[in-house]
Structure formats: structure tokens, C-alpha cells
Amino acid sequence: MTFSSRLSVSRRCFQTLLATSLLTLAGLSFAQQSAQVLRVSAIPDEAPTELQRKFKPLGSYLEKKLGMKIEFIPVTDYAASVEGLINKKLDMVWFGGFTFVQAKARSKDQVIPLVQREEDEKFKSVFITTHQDIRKLEDLKGKTFSFGSESSTSGHLMPRSYLLAAKINPDTDLKRIAFSGAHDATVAAVSGGKVDAGALNISVWEKLVAQNKVDTRQVHVFYTTPGYFDYNWSVRTDMPAELRKKISDAFLSLDAGKAEDKEILDLQRTARFIPTKADNYKAIEAAAHNAGLLK
Incomplete structure (x- = not known):
């Protein structure tokens, strides 16, 4: 076998090995994506059993919409919900307006709100x-x-x-x-x-x-009291934009005219979810500073 023939064989072997490796990596990537879990929590403003009851139908709905497992992880106190999100132990949290402001400050603006209930515009x-x-x-x-x-x-x-x-x-x-x-x-x-x-x-x-x-x-x-902005679902800014959009779209597509969606919305005590943004909570941030609760 000539040198050029041996080189040609070597190239084909390398290409085959490379293709096999890429397929293996693609398979692993797909497996990892399929096994991905969205870790969700909420500030413990009600009894733990009530929070679990309220979230269960919503969690099942999100699993179908996102094509990934949803795990609800209860926390012991409000501070734990903030730390859990910014330390990447949680992926999405139901915050109150003040806890969102705290998380935003603690993370140096690395936390963003996605959606809120319509009622949360004037809570x-x-x-x-x-x-x-x-x-x-x-x-x-x-x-x-x-x-x-x-x-x-x-x-x-x-x-x-x-x-x-x-x-x-x-x-x-x-x-x-x-x-x-x-x-x-x-x-x-x-x-x-x-x-x-x-x-x-x-x-x-x-x-x-x-x-x-x-x-x-x-x-x-x-x-x-008069109305103010309050609760929202928040995530970190490092969450892929595609997943953020899927989550937002899932909440925004909930329709009270559909029986299965109405059950979810009723448990969340709202008729619909709407988009929100960090600027909506500037008044909450100012109130926290004025009250001496945010340094």
C-alpha cells in the first residue's frame, strides 16, 4: 500500500471516528435535555400544604408545555427563595414584589420577572x-x-x-x-x-x-391600602432566551374559557397572567429604601 493510500485510509478512519463521536455527543446532549428538570419554588406566604396544592395542576401543565420535568421545591423562608434562585439551586420562583427587589439587588440585576397575575398590577x-x-x-x-x-x-x-x-x-x-x-x-x-x-x-x-x-x-x-405592583414569576438572566419565552408563552396562553386552564387559574387566584418587567417594581424598591428595609 502506497503512502497516499495509507493516508487516505487514515483520513476515512478519522472521519468515521469523528462522525461517531459527534453522534454520541448529540445523543448525550439530547438525553441531557430530555432529562432536564425545571426546579420551581415559591415564597412561603401560606402553609406548605396549600402551596403544594396550588402548584400541582400548574406544574403538570408546564411539564406538557415545556416538555421537561417540573420539580416543586418548598423553602423554609422568604430569604431561602432568594438565595436559592441566585445560587442556581432553583430555576424559577414565585416572588412577592419585595423579594423580587431583594433578589434583583443581591444578584446585581441577574434576576428578571417574566409574568404576573393581572391582579398584581394593583395589589x-x-x-x-x-x-x-x-x-x-x-x-x-x-x-x-x-x-x-x-x-x-x-x-x-x-x-x-x-x-x-x-x-x-x-x-x-x-x-x-x-x-x-x-x-x-x-x-x-x-x-x-x-x-x-x-x-x-x-x-x-x-x-x-x-x-x-x-x-x-x-x-x-x-x-x-391603595394598589401597588406585587407578585411575579422570576428567573435568572442566564436562562436560555428560548426557554424563557416558552415559560412566558405557557403562562400567557392559559385561558379561563377552558375548564382545565380555569382550574389552574382559580388556584392561582386570577383570571389571566400578563407580561411584566423589572421597572414595574421601582416603587416597591423605593418603599423598601424609605422604610429602611433595603440597604
Whole structure:
């Protein structure tokens, strides 16, 4: 065999080996993509069992739309949801407005919101009490009071902001403040007489009332805040643009006119999801700075 013949054979062998290697790599890439898992979580603003119940149909829907496994990973507190996303232990998180702002700041703008419920454009907090002599915010002076989680938008940041606007400093003008950790826990603290009053998000309040889990003859709303931007589904900026679009499209295509979609939307307490952007939360960021809750 001549030198040129041997060279030709060597080239063909190399090409065959290269082609086999590329096919193997392609196979591995496809296998990895097929086995990819989207790790999802949510701020623990309600009981863990309730969060799981609300997410289950949504998770199944996303699996079908995205063609990948969805794993819901509960977290112990609001801070864990922030750290989980920015440290790449989570891929998508249901944040409140304040936790989104915290995640955005902690990650140096490497977290972006994709979608929010229509109601989250003008979300509200309610102040509740069992006392007939508490009729306005100013009546809270000298009383005991419960917020939700310290990192909650609707259970702490915005209620605190409106108290400050009413010339009430929660840390000095109230007899005692507590943090229940969740909106439903705040209702329990007020109705159980552990505190004179409390604040929580209007969505959870309305749900508990509709489910007859709170006696409105005993506990009543005495103040409702103006609207503000709140909850959203957020991801990191390093998520591939194609996947981000698929996720957004999946949420935006939910149709309350379809029975299976309506079940998902009802559990999320909305009629539809809409796009959102980081600029929507500038007022929340300013409120957090003014309240001394964001350095």
C-alpha cells in the first residue's frame, strides 16, 4: 500500500471516528435535555400544604408545555427563595414584589420577572382587627400588631409604608409588633387574640373569607391600602432566551374559557397572567429604601 493510500485510509478512519463521536455527543446532549428538570419554588406566604396544592395542576401543565420535568421545591423562608434562585439551586420562583427587589439587588440585576397575575398590577393589603375601637390606622397607636414575614411585600413592606405615611412608626408607636411568618398565620393571630390587629394580602383574606375559615363577625377589615405592583414569576438572566419565552408563552396562553386552564387559574387566584418587567417594581424598591428595609 502506497503512502497516499495509507493516508487516505487514515483520513476515512478519522472521519468515521469523528462522525461517531459527534453522534454520541448529540445523543448525550439530547438525553441531557430530555432529562432536564425545571426546579420551581415559591415564597412561603401560606402553609406548605396549600402551596403544594396550588402548584400541582400548574406544574403538570408546564411539564406538557415545556416538555421537561417540573420539580416543586418548598423553602423554609422568604430569604431561602432568594438565595436559592441566585445560587442556581432553583430555576424559577414565585416572588412577592419585595423579594423580587431583594433578589434583583443581591444578584446585581441577574434576576428578571417574566409574568404576573393581572391582579398584581394593583395589589392591595388589608388591616384587620377584632376591636371595635380600631377604625383607622391612627387608632393602632399603643396596640399590639402582627405583620406576616419580614420579607413580605403585602404582609410587611407596604403595610409598614402606609403606617409610616400615617405618621405611625411601628417600632416606637405600637406596644408590640410580631411577625407571624405567613398571611393565614396573621389571621389566626388576630382572631385568636394574640395581637390587637394585623396586616395581610387581600387575596389570602378574600380566599379565607370565601372558604368560611374566618368569622367576619369577629374579625373585620378596617383599612385597605391603595394598589401597588406585587407578585411575579422570576428567573435568572442566564436562562436560555428560548426557554424563557416558552415559560412566558405557557403562562400567557392559559385561558379561563377552558375548564382545565380555569382550574389552574382559580388556584392561582386570577383570571389571566400578563407580561411584566423589572421597572414595574421601582416603587416597591423605593418603599423598601424609605422604610429602611433595603440597604
